[in-house]
Structure formats: C-alpha cells, structure tokens
Amino acid sequence: MALQQASGGAPGLVIADRYRLDQLSGDTLRTEVWEGWDLTLARPVMVKLIHAGDIPTAGGRLGLAGVVDLFDATNHQGMAVLVFERLECWPLNQLLHQQPVLHPDEVAAWVAGAARVVESAHHCGIPHGAITPSNILVLPDRSLRLTDFRGRPTGNGDGPFDTQPDLLALSLLLHDLLLRCPRSLVSNFLWSLADPDALPQPDSVLAFRLLLEHQPESASSNTRKWWWPVVASGFFVAGVAALSWLLIT
Numbered sequence: 001m002a003l004q005q006a007s008g009g010a011p012g013l014v015i016a017d018r019y020r021l022d023q024l025s026g027d028t029l030r031t032e033v034w035e036g037w038d039l040t041l042a043r044p045v046m047v048k049l050i051h052a053g054d055i056p057t058a059g060g061r062l063g064l065a066g067v068v069d070l071f072d073a074t075n076h077q078g079m080a081v082l083v084f085e086r087l088e089c090w091p092l093n094q095l096l097h098q099q100p101v102l103h104p105d106e107v108a109a110w111v112a113g114a115a116r117v118v119e120s121a122h123h124c125g126i127p128h129g130a131i132t133p134s135n136i137l138v139l140p141d142r143s144l145r146l147t148d149f150r151g152r153p154t155g156n157g158d159g160p161f162d163t164q165p166d167l168l169a170l171s172l173l174l175h176d177l178l179l180r181c182p183r184s185l186v187s188n189f190l191w192s193l194a195d196p197d198a199l200p201q202p203d204s205v206l207a208f209r210l211l212l213e214h215q216p217e218s219a220s221s222n223t224r225k226w227w228w229p230v231v232a233s234g235f236f237v238a239g240v241a242a243l244s245w246l247l248i249t
Contacts, residue, residue: 008032009049015081016074019047035086045071050080058126058151066117068137068147088140093133104186107177108212111170113144115209118166122205126151127161131169167205171196189216
C-alpha cells in the first residue's frame with residue numbers, strides 16, 4: 001500500500017496518544033525517523049513516519065536476534081507510523097560517509113552477517129525485499145541488525161517463495177562495498193562473488209554466506225605469511241654476521 005502525505009513530525013508531537021517525538025534522527029523524501037518516547041511503557045523508541053511507499057511490517061513476525069524489533073504499527077493524519085526498539089547504532093549508509101575506505105575482511109564480515117540474518121528470515125518464510133545500506137544497522141561492536149523487512153510481495157502466505165532477489169541484493173551490496181576497498185587487497189574470489197555474471201554463482205543465501213565465511217586466503221594474506229619469515233630470517237642472518245664481526249675484531 002502506498003501513502004502520500006505532505007506534513008511531517010515535530011518535536012513534542014504525540015502520536016496515537018502514546019509516542020512522543022523528541023529528535024529527528026534522519027529523513028528521506030519518503031520517511032522520517034525520530035528518536036521518541038513511549039509514554040505508556042516509559043521507554044525510548046524509534047518512530048518512523050512513512051510519507052509514501054510500502055509499509056515494511058514483515059519484521060514484526062520475526063523473533064530473531066539480528067532483526068530490529070518492531071513494537072507497533074499505527075497511523076497519524078494519513079501517514080503510516082512504525083515504532084521500533086531504539087538501539088545505539090549507525091545505519092551503514094551513514095557510517096560509510098565517516099569511513100569511506102574499507103578493508104575487504106570487514107566488508108566480507110558485514111555482508112556475511114547480513115546474509116546470516118536474511119537466511120534465518122528465509123527459514124521463517126519471510127524474505128527481506130529491500131537490502132540496502134540504509135536498512136543495515138551497525139552496532140558499536142560492529143555486529144549488525146536488519147530493519148524494514150518487506151516480506152512477500154503477494155502477502156503473508158505459506159509455502160515456497162523466490163529467494164533470488166535477496167541473494168542478488170546481497171551480491172550487489174558486496175560489490176558496492178568492495179569498490180571502497182583498495183583494489184590490491186581484494187581477492188579475485190571476492191570479486192567473483194560480487195559479479196552476478198561470474199560462473200559458477202551460489203544458488204542460495206546459505207551457499208553465499210558459507211563462501212564468504214570460508215573464502216580462500218587472499219593474495220595479501222599469503223604475502224604476509226611468506227614475507228614475515230623472510231624478514232625474520234634476514235634479521236637473523238644480519239645478527240649472526242654482526243656477532244661474527246665483533247668476535248673477530
């Protein structure tokens with residue numbers, strides 16, 4: 001369902017006689033995200049006002065550790081309103097502005113973490129449908145939470161569903177994040193996972209995650225393995241030569 005509403009929130013506004021808006025956390029053309037307060041349960045919350053577009057409520061049916069808890073869904077003056085748990089975190093798209101250069105190991109860990117959450121959601125019969133950096137939250141310990149699950153486009157039915165859109169979105173996420181890494185540090189294996197035209201490609205989110213978590217060691221890792229013994233042996237030879245010179249003189 002798509003909504004259109006021009007007006008938005010304001011500090012102090014109380015929605016549904018329960019949720020007070022305190023401070024704007026971020027906004028787009030379609031949404032506003034506010035830090036808020038649940039007046040009934042006296043706890044901090046995040047409140048999303050949706051001006052236009054789909055209403056991502058599918059995450060409310062998931063009790064998974066990697067999914068942001070959805071507390072409530074209501075409306076205010078024609079806008080859909082979603083109420084989430086408040087976390088100390090940064091949306092990945094905001095974090096990328098502060099950390100524009102990444103390391104492939106961190107990229108692989110982030111994408112594998114997102115894939116792990118999506119895989120668990122698939123086991124519960126719910127696809128994500130909108131995997132983007134803005135829907136991936138990074139906690140201070142660098143672990144992830146996913147939000148804005150769209151679910152099945154045809155409703156909340158049982159049975160099989162198409163997992164390929166989420167798999168493709170994860171591959172594209174890997175590609176976009178690898179572009180922020182120094183090219184010399186990115187292995188050909190990682191690049192192949194990020195290329196949807198490369199063959200063979202994993203056929204499931206599980207296979208994709210396992211390949212990320214157990215990828216062959218990169219060239220840079222192999223370089224470090226042989227470089228340090230060479231350096232150490234060089235110091236040893238130099239030390240022996242110096243000691244011999246001292247004994248002779």
